[in-house]
Structure formats: C-alpha cells, structure tokens
Amino acid sequence: MTFTEKAWPIFEQVVRDYHKTDSIDAAVPNPFTPQTIEYDLYRKCWIDAAQWHMEDLIRDPEIDPQEGMTLKHRIDKSNQERTDLVELIDSYFLSLFHEVTPLPTATINTETPAWAVDRLSILSLKIWHMREQAERSDASADHKARSEQRLNVLLEQKSDLCGALDALLDDLAAGRKVMKLYKQMKLYNDPETNPVLYKK
Incomplete structure (x- = not known):
C-alpha cells in the first residue's frame, strides 16, 4: 500500500x-x-475542515465586527496549528528516511512531503464540497453542470498529486532525493519579530 492509499481514506473519514x-x-x-502518523493525518485534516468552515463564516458581509475579529484571531491560531502539524508530519518522514544514503546525484524537491500532504488534505475538502454543489437540489442545472466539471478537474488533481507524492517518497527511499526541514518562521506570529507587537 502506498502512503497516499493510506492517507486518502483517513482524509475522507475526517470530512464525513x-x-x-x-x-x-x-x-x-x-x-x-x-x-x-494516522493520528496526525486525522488531526491535520480536522484542522483543515474546521478552518474551511471558519473561512466561510468570516465572509458573511453582515457579520458583527467584533465577532469577525474574534473569528479572524481563531483562523490565525488555526493556521499556526496547521503549520506546526505539517512540520510534525515532516519529522515523521525525516525519521523514516534517516538511514538512507543519498546518491551523489540526489536533488532536493521544491516542497517537503508534508506540504504535499497538506495540499492533499485540503483537496479532500474541495472534492467533498464540490460534489455537494454538483448534487444540490436547489441549484440550477447550469450550476450543477459547472460544479460537475470542476469536480472532474479536482479528481484529476487528486490522482496527479497522489502519484507525485508517492513518487517523491519512493525517490527519498531510494536516495534519489534528499529532504530538508525548514521551519516556517512566521515573523508576524512572534512577539519578538512583529514590530506591531514588540513596539508596544
């Protein structure tokens, strides 16, 4: 079983x-x-699911400003939790491949495995919600047809992303790729590096 064959059903379970x-x-x-890793994948997708719906709520044009600001802070906190969890999942991959000796020709990928996992998790939510739009009983035929077309594109993206992620993991296992973990270092979240915070 490939990694994505294990991860995808977990993401689908979370969305349900x-x-x-x-x-x-x-x-x-x-x-x-x-x-x-299964526990962390479930947590990762749950954070994405809750944040997806927070992003829906905050776009209400009639939201109470105070309520909106509270929700914005909650989204910021969720984003940090999401980033921390991605880095934790990358630590799992680093541990998995720590005994692999890279080939002299080994290269670094543009993103780490866990950031691809992050995109796959969010894609599971996009697919669920686009399918919901395609099946809406109160929507027009045009809306449902457009949603069906978009759903097909998302399903193609899922297939491509799963293939690319599994290929990356195969390359890491074989030493054809090397992995480095760069912390995100979000300056605006740190009271020592955000000037609005440290100048108070």
Missing part, C-alpha cells in the same frame, strides 16, 4: 466525521492511536 455535526466547535473524534 466533521459533517456529522458541521460545527467548528465539535470535539475531535480521532479514532487513531496518539503519536502515530
């Missing part, structure tokens, strides 16, 4: 589980053992 309550405040019903 999230929509049982469809609440950004729902408790996370993670069924996997803590400190396993």
